[in-house]
Amino acid sequence: MKRLLIATSILAILGAAIWWSETHNSTEADPKAALKIIDLKDADITSLEVTPKGEPAAVAVKDASGKWALTAPTALPGDQAVIDSLVASLATLTADRIIDENLTDRASYGLDPALISIQAKTKDGKTIHLRIGENTADGTGLYASLDGDKRLFALPAFAKDTYAKHAADLRDKHLLSVEADKVSRLELTVAGKPPIEFTRVNDTQWQISRPRPMRADTLQVDELVSLMKDSEMDISMDEKTAALAFATSTPLATVRVTQPGGVQTLEVRKSGTDAYARSALGIFKGTPNLAPGVDKSLADFQNKKLFDFGFDDPTKITYKSKDEDKTFEKSGMDWLMNARSMDSVSVQNMIDKVRDLSAASINDGSIGKAEIELSVTSKKGTEKILIAPSGEDFVAQRDKEPGVYRIAGTAMAELRQGISNVQQAAETPKADNKK
Numbered sequence: 001m002k003r004l005l006i007a008t009s010i011l012a013i014l015g016a017a018i019w020w021s022e023t024h025n026s027t028e029a030d031p032k033a034a035l036k037i038i039d040l041k042d043a044d045i046t047s048l049e050v051t052p053k054g055e056p057a058a059v060a061v062k063d064a065s066g067k068w069a070l071t072a073p074t075a076l077p078g079d080q081a082v083i084d085s086l087v088a089s090l091a092t093l094t095a096d097r098i099i100d101e102n103l104t105d106r107a108s109y110g111l112d113p114a115l116i117s118i119q120a121k122t123k124d125g126k127t128i129h130l131r132i133g134e135n136t137a138d139g140t141g142l143y144a145s146l147d148g149d150k151r152l153f154a155l156p157a158f159a160k161d162t163y164a165k166h167a168a169d170l171r172d173k174h175l176l177s178v179e180a181d182k183v184s185r186l187e188l189t190v191a192g193k194p195p196i197e198f199t200r201v202n203d204t205q206w207q208i209s210r211p212r213p214m215r216a217d218t219l220q221v222d223e224l225v226s227l228m229k230d231s232e233m234d235i236s237m238d239e240k241t242a243a244l245a246f247a248t249s250t251p252l253a254t255v256r257v258t259q260p261g262g263v264q265t266l267e268v269r270k271s272g273t274d275a276y277a278r279s280a281l282g283i284f285k286g287t288p289n290l291a292p293g294v295d296k297s298l299a300d301f302q303n304k305k306l307f308d309f310g311f312d313d314p315t316k317i318t319y320k321s322k323d324e325d326k327t328f329e330k331s332g333m334d335w336l337m338n339a340r341s342m343d344s345v346s347v348q349n350m351i352d353k354v355r356d357l358s359a360a361s362i363n364d365g366s367i368g369k370a371e372i373e374l375s376v377t378s379k380k381g382t383e384k385i386l387i388a389p390s391g392e393d394f395v396a397q398r399d400k401e402p403g404v405y406r407i408a409g410t411a412m413a414e415l416r417q418g419i420s421n422v423q424q425a426a427e428t429p430k431a432d433n434k435k
Helices: 002-027 031-035 080-091 159-163 217-229 240-248 288-293 342-357 408-418
Strands: 045-052 058-063 067-072 097-100 118-121 129-137 141-146 152-156 185-190 194-201 205-210 250-259 262-271 274-278 282-285 315-320 324-329 334-337 362-363 373-376 379-388 393-396 406-407
Touching: 045 080, 067 080, 080 118, 080 159, 118 159, 129 373, 141 159, 185 217, 205 217, 205 250, 217 250, 217 288, 240 274, 240 282, 250 288, 262 288, 274 288, 315 342, 334 342, 379 406, 393 408, 406 408
Parallel strands: none
Antiparallel strands: 045 058, 045 118, 058 067, 097 152, 118 129, 129 141, 141 152, 185 194, 185 250, 194 205, 250 262, 262 274, 274 282, 315 324, 315 373, 324 334, 362 406, 373 379, 379 393, 393 406
């Protein structure tokens, strides 16, 4: 019994020791927790002033809607992502270690004047002033101090890249201010080519309105809108150098974007593989995707699909030629031809062939005497095309619309094969009631 009591006591002591050890270690799990220099919420910071030594301060101010704008050295829209990232880093700043608990000589560490000075104001009226100086003696970090705090800190070395921002880094770099879903009209004039104008029909559809009304490839027009929305200036080249290069470059294209707020114009010139752009903001070097993105022709934007029903389920398809006259009509979940149920897999294959029927090119003129009529009824109404042979290929025209669509002979062969392959549905075996 005595031995049992001793063993129990030893186990209790060991348990207490383990508990103390785990509790103690849990408080030390994050050594940086005790070295947090600034502890704010991002939303608390309403203005930011970044001053690299020997340069003018870049001042960003947040408006009531939460958007940042530069007020110095020049009033410009701010780069929301860059400023938000900088604010988030500053609001929860931590140090690698404390070097001195009582800093008395800032100048010795490159802190007065600071190599990088960052001042932030909060919505409750407080000012935070972070000073970043020279590399630490061991070269692993940067000296830093915070006004109102007597300590000298060491920040990680990457803090220099995080906080050494110039006005060019904080400004909005977009060449135009475009909200893609609010663009109502787009005009593209490429050097040596007729102007093209696009008009928005609805939220998902564009139409070519110049040189004449015709269907547009909405995906291609949306890509041009996205290019105007996302195109940025290359800040590695200063504006003066870009302006000189622009003056001696070859004119490439002009794009006019119409939104509720007015019309914005972007003029693009090219020199070798480099593009230069002029907008209301000034003249800048453009990013590599700008020149090929605007160097387009009418053919790039024409909708070459013969039918617009897209992925809507059609309810009726009619194919007529001198040899065939077939009408497939949907009834409930079934497809019928001459009141007979057709195999759903073969019908779907035919629908896919009709949906994918595309032209290699679109030209003016007429097709002459048609030998084939193909029509599709869907939520978009009834679309009808007339088709005639043209050498080894075919030409087609949408009913009551200008434009001749040239269809490759192979594409037409696949369509005919898809129609021919539609089979009658297999009969369901009757149940055997014999016992």
